[in-house]
Amino acid sequence: MPDDEESCLFCGIVRGDVPSDKVVETDQVLAFRDIDPKAPTHILVIPKGPYVSWDDFSERASDGEIAGFVRAVGKIARDLGLVGAGYRLLANVGVNAGQEVPHLHAHIFGGRPLGPMLAREGRPSAD
Numbered sequence: 001m002p003d004d005e006e007s008c009l010f011c012g013i014v015r016g017d018v019p020s021d022k023v024v025e026t027d028q029v030l031a032f033r034d035i036d037p038k039a040p041t042h043i044l045v046i047p048k049g050p051y052v053s054w055d056d057f058s059e060r061a062s063d064g065e066i067a068g069f070v071r072a073v074g075k076i077a078r079d080l081g082l083v084g085a086g087y088r089l090l091a092n093v094g095v096n097a098g099q100e101v102p103h104l105h106a107h108i109f110g111g112r113p114l115g116p117m118l119a120r121e122g123r124p125s126a127d
C-alpha cells in the first residue's frame with residue numbers, strides 16, 4: 001500500500017520541506033543522518049518512491065529501483081569507511097518491529113561494537 005505523500009515525514013525530507021543532514025542523494029535514493037542516533041554513525045537510506053516498508057518495496061518497486069537502493073546502501077557504507085570494522089543494516093517492518101515512520105528506510109549503524117542483534121529484555125520466554 002503506498003504511503004500518503006502529503007503527510008509522510010520522509011517524503012517531506014525528499015521534497016526538501018523537512019530539513020535533514022544529507023549524506024548522499026541520487027535520482028532514486030536519499031541518505032541522511034538519523035535525528036536521534038543510536039551509534040556514532042547512524043544513517044537512514046530511503047528510496048524516493050512512496051514505499052511504506054521493505055515488504056511494500058520488494059513487492060511493488062521496479063528491478064531498477066531495487067538494484068539502485070541495494071547498491072546505494074552498500075556504497076554509502078563503503079564510502080563512510082564502515083566495512084573494515086563492520087556495520088549493521090536494519091529495516092523495521094510493521095508493529096512487531098516497532099516501525100515508526102511508514103516510508104521504507106534502511107538503518108546503517110556503525111562506529112562501535114553493536115552488541116547482540118536483538119535486545120534481550122522483553123523476549124518471549126522459551127519455557
Ligand code: 5GP
Nearest residue numbers: 009020032033034035036092098099100101
Ligand atoms: P523506525 O523505528 O521506523 O525503524 O525508525 C525511524 C527512525 O527515524 C528513528 O531512528 C528516528 O530517530 C528517525 N527519525 C524520526 N523523525 C526523524 C526526522 O525528522 N529526521 C531524521 N533525520 N530522522 C528522524
